[in-house]
Amino acid sequence: MRRALALVTCAALALAGCASLPTSSAPTTFDVSARDGSGIQFSAEGPVDGSDASTLVTDFLRACAAGTQDDYATARLFLTASSARDWQPETEILVYDTDTAPSVNAGAEVASQTEVNVSVLGVASIDASGVLTRSNGSTVSRTFTLVREDGQWRIDAPENMILVSRAALTASYSLANLYFPTTDGTDLVADPRWYPSRRLASHLLAGLIAGPRPSLASAVSNAIPAGATLPSHGVEVADGVANVELTGPMPSSEGAHASLAWQLTRTLKQAADVAQLNVTLSGEALDTETIPPSPQYSLDTLVGAGASGVGIVSSSAMAPRASATDAWAPTVSPVDSSLVAWTGADGVYAEKDGTSVAFLPGQAPLGPSVDRYGWVWGPATSASWLSVGGGADGAFSVGVESDSAGDIRAVRISPDGARALIIRGSTPSAWLGVVERGLSGRPLAVRSLEQVALDGSVIDASWTSSTGIVLAVRAGTGEADQLVTMPLGGLPSSVVLPIHVTSMSAGASSASVVIVGTDEAGKAQVLLRSGALWQNAPVSLTSARYAG
Template sequence: MKRAATAVLAGMLLFLTACTGLPTSGPVNAGNLPKDADDTQTFDLVPDPPQAGASPEQIVDGFLRAGVGAQDDWQTAREYLTPEYAPEWQPLASVTIDRLSERSAAPASPAPSPSPTTEASSIEITQRVTAEAYVSPAGEYVPAYGAPVSLPFRLVQRDGEWRIDLAPDGIVLYQEVFPSVFRSASVMYFDKTWTYLVPDVRWFPGNLIAARVAQALVDGPPSQWLDPAVATAFPDDVTLASSAVPLIDGGTTAQVELSTAAFSLDERTLNRMQTQLEQSLASVGVAEAQMTVGTTPLGAEAVPFRSTRVKSDPLVEIAGDGFGFLVADSIETIPGLSRAVEEIDAASVEVTADHRSAAVLNGSGAVLRAYADETFEVLDGSTPDLVAPSIDTQATVWSASRSDPDAFAVYPLEGDPAVITALWPSVSQLYAFQLSRDGTRLAALVRANDRTEVWVAAVSRDGGTPVAVGEPLVLATTPSEGVDLAWLDDGNLGVLLNSAQGSTVLLQPVGGRGTLLAVSSGAVDIAGGNSTVRLRTSEGALLIQRGANWEEGAADIAVLGVQQGLPE
């Protein structure tokens, strides 16, 4: 059952984050993938086979380097193993992403219990690596932040050559080469209202990628941290009937064969399944998907889902010109809402997708909700040290204190305010937080464990009202001081940081390694466009990301607003 698999995965993730050695069991996904299921990527990295006369240390080093060669189920890496052990080794039990420059091996020592297959001698070598991240058996990217890892190997001599007859399952890839061997994929789920699609980022070997994505979606659960916030149309009794996912029509369409239980499903369920499958495969370049039972097409059609794109024009308040969208050199107001915001003396503004309400922090530190009928109400005017609030898909305003961040106050449009308590007891300071545009996830920039960390957690709801925030997934840590963060799209965050060297922006995917962009001017606020970054500097300049550069868009910006989508 898929829920049972969730529990197994939870235990595996805890093991991964705490381990000091490479995990030694667990496949990437259930079932075997045939070698000719699809051909969406051809590997160019071909490792060297064992060299004649190589020392034990050279054999271990060569074996680790051969992890880049996924061809034929890591055939080259298996050449470093004894013929008896080679079929037992499981390369996809896990992946450790490390720093190549910090690999080191302890001197070889005689093994205390030689293998019964040993002809002449048996020795042991412990390889030490510095882990930057792991990839779990389900393809989830788990940061490790430089954790030391010890990998034990036992070697024996065969026909005068050293070979490995005991090794940890899994492969080790240095961080620069990892993206060339593995590809990210967005396994798509619905939010609980079946309105939005929510990406669950996984990493899979680039060969057979369509089959791996289909298997993760149909046969596996969502990632443990995301599971409370999402729904899937695939019932537990509907599974892949074949692990092969052939690509037809010139490689543009994936054929996904399901079990016979799919015949009993209603049209709405099938259409939602089709939508999830199509969009999941689209993330790895497959344009269409065809679900079948045996050779019979199911005839499902994808359902519409709401986009989380925002207006391309920045949302700002310019002193003397008002609040609204900056179109060319003038402000395009939002009917009614702009007038309400202008009356508040806003310090931060976040506007709902329908442009009918906004969460506002004013210059006095109070949290308010503004409305499109030109009115506003104070939600919290007494709690000290409030950070900029956020507003979700139900127009519920979220508020929290910078120095007492173990609770969020939530203010629904209808009904009484509530408090979600004891979320993150290890947090000593909350720099910033923001709800995702689909309302399923809360991202936070926090001070925890004496360092700055970027977190994301699932939001659980009861009839649309938020009732809990799940255990956080730590996306990144940094020695820099946190300033602000923003969702850039469905799966990426922009994080504004300050250090002695100046301002930087961390472009952080939810499930992967982030990249840093330097900022020439001191920035104080960040907002997301459509996968791009907008900044406001301390001098009131608007900076817009253009690739790795920044373009100044306007001056005298008093407020850089956040958009949560577009009206339908």
């Protein structure tokens, strides 16, 4: 018998849109589709006596979806006794498309044994450390071997993995960030991970102790002392207070104290049940009240270019910053609006308070990027080198890994300065890399590039925060351009754009977007997003971009 997956949600959702609950029938279970982040929890029952092989595996998948609620105790009931002891389900999580049900097919029974094949449309995988890798949307298949145990089908020696839908993932898991100090200690860099929402604070602290992913090693440090350990009971949370008991040496300097408190507070307060921290290291209390203020980035500063030059655009006017009338794709520093940069006829120009601070020769049709340290990232000088300027030494080159991915078309630096979003290739694709820096934040190299999995070619891209990106994507000839929003380490969502786009830039959220392109009649347009609507720029512009 097919049993519906039981779903539990708050009464407010059930009451939405109706005046009273129906009383004419008895309550029954039912299936619903859950939107990401809806807060729905999944539950499941153990195996039913007499289940055939396909039904047992189907019910096992439901129990896996609910596994974080009972540490997979119910899911283990579907396994043979020896397999139940050895199975490590969270070694890998394969995430499949919610809109396509798994295909479950059983083979013939031979000597009290059979195989059941499960095929799904995969969208991502998550490893044991919580790092998500997006897939290309191809079919993923797994085979389960079933044997008779006490007359009932049971799964024998399954892989150390689970299959869950995207809806089940976002209902039971949280995308949260481990935060690690930059090498100069001036900001915290996010390392996104997927952890079970249940006891999230404990998972986050264990992640901090394990340290950042290898690709971030050159850009961050870890304020948690080497060798620190977490007690077996994890982090206990009561009345909004997380009691963090670490075993390890107390940092020796006040700066190290502050960095540790900052790192722990920023990370653990992502858990919904944590409002305050009490932290001890080997019984010695750590002050978590005196922590550095987080840097503020003005990403919603809109810079326009037109016949009157380059300026900061407000709701009704443009405050001039530079007189260049041939400027294209201007931008501004995320921390200092007096530093502007733009593409000119023969290269990238930058001025601060009206004084030239950089000229980077070459072609940069999508415009430069200005990082929080004041460095201006301009044209590519080859498939593996970028031109950077803004200091007393003039222009210099910064190496970029993976030159086999094609020529570099544009670079966008994250607000915290730790990551580079690079558009490259003849069919443009987006790549995320880590920025290695020296003294005074001087960029040295962009390393550890990973491609952003997208359906289509990338027109332009932008950061909405140090952990969020927005991309304009073209799926194919004749198809409407798409605005794709994606958190680092997360899954994308998209909306259709109203014009044929040539460039795009976002402010502090995907609600603040400017696009430049042409409408169906071929007329040039500069449009600003206002909620779900698009409006013409308030002043006459040929192009515009937000800060960064």
